[in-house]
Amino acid sequence: MTDSTPLKVALLGCGVVGSQVARLLIEQAEDLRARIGRPLELVGIAVRRLEVERPGIDRALLTDDALALASRTDVDLVIELLGGIEPARSLILAAIGAGASVITANKALLAEDGGTIYAAAEQAGVDVYYEAAVAGAIPIIRPLRESLVGDEVTAVVGIVNGTTNFILDKMHTDSADFGAVLAEAQELGFAEADPTADVEGHDAAAKAAILASLAFHTRVNLADVDREGITGVTGEDIAAAKEMGCVIKLLASATLSDDDTIAVGVHPTMVPVAHPLAAIPGAYNAVFIESRHAGRLMFMGPGAGGSPTASAVLGDLVTAARNRVRGARGPAESTYSGRAITPPGKVASRYYVSLTVHDEPGVLAKVAATFAKHGVSLQAVRQESTGAQARLGVMSHLALGEQTDAAIAELGGMPEVHPGIAVMRVQGA
Amino acid sequence: MTDSTPLKVALLGCGVVGSQVARLLIEQAEDLRARIGRPLELVGIAVRRLEVERPGIDRALLTDDALALASRTDVDLVIELLGGIEPARSLILAAIGAGASVITANKALLAEDGGTIYAAAEQAGVDVYYEAAVAGAIPIIRPLRESLVGDEVTAVVGIVNGTTNFILDKMHTDSADFGAVLAEAQELGFAEADPTADVEGHDAAAKAAILASLAFHTRVNLADVDREGITGVTGEDIAAAKEMGCVIKLLASATLSDDDTIAVGVHPTMVPVAHPLAAIPGAYNAVFIESRHAGRLMFMGPGAGGSPTASAVLGDLVTAARNRVRGARGPAESTYSGRAITPPGKVASRYYVSLTVHDEPGVLAKVAATFAKHGVSLQAVRQESTGAQARLGVMSHLALGEQTDAAIAELGGMPEVHPGIAVMRVQGA
Numbered sequence: 001m002t003d004s005t006p007l008k009v010a011l012l013g014c015g016v017v018g019s020q021v022a023r024l025l026i027e028q029a030e031d032l033r034a035r036i037g038r039p040l041e042l043v044g045i046a047v048r049r050l051e052v053e054r055p056g057i058d059r060a061l062l063t064d065d066a067l068a069l070a071s072r073t074d075v076d077l078v079i080e081l082l083g084g085i086e087p088a089r090s091l092i093l094a095a096i097g098a099g100a101s102v103i104t105a106n107k108a109l110l111a112e113d114g115g116t117i118y119a120a121a122e123q124a125g126v127d128v129y130y131e132a133a134v135a136g137a138i139p140i141i142r143p144l145r146e147s148l149v150g151d152e153v154t155a156v157v158g159i160v161n162g163t164t165n166f167i168l169d170k171m172h173t174d175s176a177d178f179g180a181v182l183a184e185a186q187e188l189g190f191a192e193a194d195p196t197a198d199v200e201g202h203d204a205a206a207k208a209a210i211l212a213s214l215a216f217h218t219r220v221n222l223a224d225v226d227r228e229g230i231t232g233v234t235g236e237d238i239a240a241a242k243e244m245g246c247v248i249k250l251l252a253s254a255t256l257s258d259d260d261t262i263a264v265g266v267h268p269t270m271v272p273v274a275h276p277l278a279a280i281p282g283a284y285n286a287v288f289i290e291s292r293h294a295g296r297l298m299f300m301g302p303g304a305g306g307s308p309t310a311s312a313v314l315g316d317l318v319t320a321a322r323n324r325v326r327g328a329r330g331p332a333e334s335t336y337s338g339r340a341i342t343p344p345g346k347v348a349s350r351y352y353v354s355l356t357v358h359d360e361p362g363v364l365a366k367v368a369a370t371f372a373k374h375g376v377s378l379q380a381v382r383q384e385s386t387g388a389q390a391r392l393g394v395m396s397h398l399a400l401g402e403q404t405d406a407a408i409a410e411l412g413g414m415p416e417v418h419p420g421i422a423v424m425r426v427q428g429a
Numbered sequence: 430m431t432d433s434t435p436l437k438v439a440l441l442g443c444g445v446v447g448s449q450v451a452r453l454l455i456e457q458a459e460d461l462r463a464r465i466g467r468p469l470e471l472v473g474i475a476v477r478r479l480e481v482e483r484p485g486i487d488r489a490l491l492t493d494d495a496l497a498l499a500s501r502t503d504v505d506l507v508i509e510l511l512g513g514i515e516p517a518r519s520l521i522l523a524a525i526g527a528g529a530s531v532i533t534a535n536k537a538l539l540a541e542d543g544g545t546i547y548a549a550a551e552q553a554g555v556d557v558y559y560e561a562a563v564a565g566a567i568p569i570i571r572p573l574r575e576s577l578v579g580d581e582v583t584a585v586v587g588i589v590n591g592t593t594n595f596i597l598d599k600m601h602t603d604s605a606d607f608g609a610v611l612a613e614a615q616e617l618g619f620a621e622a623d624p625t626a627d628v629e630g631h632d633a634a635a636k637a638a639i640l641a642s643l644a645f646h647t648r649v650n651l652a653d654v655d656r657e658g659i660t661g662v663t664g665e666d667i668a669a670a671k672e673m674g675c676v677i678k679l680l681a682s683a684t685l686s687d688d689d690t691i692a693v694g695v696h697p698t699m700v701p702v703a704h705p706l707a708a709i710p711g712a713y714n715a716v717f718i719e720s721r722h723a724g725r726l727m728f729m730g731p732g733a734g735g736s737p738t739a740s741a742v743l744g745d746l747v748t749a750a751r752n753r754v755r756g757a758r759g760p761a762e763s764t765y766s767g768r769a770i771t772p773p774g775k776v777a778s779r780y781y782v783s784l785t786v787h788d789e790p791g792v793l794a795k796v797a798a799t800f801a802k803h804g805v806s807l808q809a810v811r812q813e814s815t816g817a818q819a820r821l822g823v824m825s826h827l828a829l830g831e832q833t834d835a836a837i838a839e840l841g842g843m844p845e846v847h848p849g850i851a852v853m854r855v856q857g858a
Contacts, residue, residue: 024579028579138726142568142576143571152457152460279708291566293737295734300726315577326757
């Protein structure tokens with residue numbers, strides 16, 4: 001019954017995750033063989049610099065000609081761990097063209113140009129698996145793509161970037177500004193020397209696009225994501241969140257709007273402490289799903305790191321390999337619903353608005369009337385006087401982005417209101 | 430590209446879940462068709478009593494001849510929602526024999542005799558999916574069977590029975606005994622008139638067997654599960670748990686022992702409040718997974734109910750239908766590792782032991798020496814005097830079941846120790 005002809009595997013990239021994958025392919029060879037029904041054989045590893053020392057990895061496997069390796073027609077499975085758009089895209093397309101199934105962790109590429117990859121795979125009759133692209137080892141792609149495929153997902157909201165979650169945690173503990181904590185996170189190795197992709201929300205935005213595509217059976221690209229990072233979050237915002245019984249998290253969210261369009265964004269957001277996402281600590285990730293029939297589900301686990309990501313890659317590798325052995329195929333991309341993206345101004349959210357005003361009779365009434373005029377109804381108001389001026393903290397009910405923007409624009413022009421109005425979204429309980 | 434020939438679906442059972450599935454097959458027909466690539470056609474529903482009123486369900490579909498329906502060779506997909514061993518087993522085997530893929534929520538059958546079902550499916554080249562059998566709509570089967578298949582799972586620990594979780598929650602809130610809360614739960618509809626399957630842990634044990642099989646690539650049957658229900662949990666146990674910073678949860682667990690055997694059990698267990706499982710409320714379910722590479726993952730969501738269970742069934746239905754359309758197959762049962770079951774006496778756990786002793790000098794030393802003699806080392810001891818007698822609460826480090834049993838047997842024979850020693854497992858932090 002068991003066929004002992006190996007399935008050939010090529011690995012593109014041998015960094016933290018790649019070297020771990022290479023090691024596990026050897027260490028767990030017997031288990032993998034039993035689970036797949038045929039052995040796996042690692043036939044090549046494409047690296048940028050051949051001369052780097054790589055303990056435990058056979059030098060004979062290394063090549064700096066990634067395109068030649070990816071194009072081999074005798075290879076069954078290609079694992080792409082280079083990241084970035086090019087040369088990753090060309091290499092993946094070459095692998096698909098040569099008949100290999102592809103396992104990738106490349107969120108940037110899938111969010112930017114996933115459609116090209118999926119179409120090529122569909123035409124060639126091969127699989128593309130990418131569990132490692134979102135939330136590390138937490139199984140989230142497969143549950144969305146398969147487990148919930150008989151349901152109607154209405155919202156996916158997640159903490160999908162560990163670096164920013166760590167920084168925001170620390171800002172809460174220390175009641176500190178973003179800048180002070182970033183330096184410390186970099187020193188501890190929790191943030192990169194160039195932290196832009198994390199702190200500006202680009203990484204989370206790519207993941208939001210991928211989750212939105214799966215949840216709503218629509219191709220959602222990076223450019224569709226309304227993105228805001230955490231660099232503007234201040235110690236005052238943190239204090240205001242605490243006052244309102246919330247913590248600030250960088251949330252990636254994809255929700256179905258009332259008009260059946262998809263609101264997809266990344267924003268620092270006040271999360272009520274009773275919400276399950278509020279308690280997700282440090283470098284953990286968590287994804288919260290609401291669906292019409294299954295209700296509210298949450299998945300949590302380590303969001304990054306070599307081992308967890310390698311686990312996700314190997315899970316996909318075994319699945320794709322089993323498909324090869326059984327002559328089967330995984331699910332293709334599902335974009336039949338072709339929903340439009342909700343314009344940011346039409347996205348409904350609760351908002352927290354913080355402003356400083358002259359402390360004189362009638363100002364609060366004027367501020368409240370301005371919100372009301374633009375259709376923003378208020379759930380809670382806090383006022384704190386500090387002599388000649390007062391700080392107002394206002395939490396709205398659900399309002400559209402454009403309503404809130406209009407109210408704030410008008411408030412900003414009022415002589416009683418000081419410059420510098422802070423606005424932040426608030427997650428529903 | 431799209432084939433409009435319907436895939437034929439037969440439904441066995443039309444209770445809370447079945448009627449919901451039937452309704453959704455009609456309501457969501459267009460979405461399901463788009464996701465599968467072919468339409469689904471519900472061709473028959475087997476029920477026990479034809480005469481019952483079933484709103485929204487076409488009477489022409491009903492039959493009381495389940496075997497004839499399950500045996501139809503023109504049916505592609507059979508959904509079994511009868512529960513219990515027979516006739517469910519015979520009907521599933523008939524369906525498989527007639528060439529249909531099977532979707533079932535039948536935990537009892539899979540735990541009792543899953544091997545027969547999987548072997549028949551493998552031989553016939555059809556799929557068996559059963560996401561709804563464990564933890565309702567929470568995707569847990571698919572993550573274990575596919576996402577983590579490249580990893581080494583070391584432990585699966587879960588709250589998989591909502592009724593007992595609700596009762597234990599209430600016992601904590603009211604500091605009440607089991608009996609008092611059961612009556613209330615029955616009145617509220619959270620416990621059945623005959624609550625045996627839930628409160629004695631049979632339901633959780635079936636789920637534990639299924640999870641253990643998947644996690645450890647070994648056939649684990651219901652009889653392998655060391656089972657203890659919650660009927661013996663007292664208000665005093667609850668109070669002791671609170672004192673130790675814990676809550677009591679009914680945990681289903683499957684863990685890899687040091688000698689590579691599988692410890693699988695269901696026990697009321699003290700869970701430290703900092704553990705993610707401690708916070709799972711009421712009728713929710715949660716499953717916590719530890720694996721060598723992915724680390725610690727947790728999945729939570731509604732554990733029961735018609736809609737969540739129907740969501741899980743439909744997810745499986747779409748997956749099995751897609752496989753039909755693509756000529757593909759889902760993963761078969763994986764039992765290659767064939768691990769043995771750890772005998773209960775050899776299972777390592779922390780224990781909490783509560784006993785009443787004469788309050789006289791030297792008794793505590795004697796008790797401590799007895800634990801030490803049997804190899805049970807103590808992590809924490811609490812003593813509370815009430816005049817002539819004292820209550821001792823003792824929390825051990827990891828110890829084997831037989832070591833703890835031996836220590837307790839010897840303590841029970843000591844004249845200084847009163848009858849009635851209470852023992853409970855304690856979950857690691």
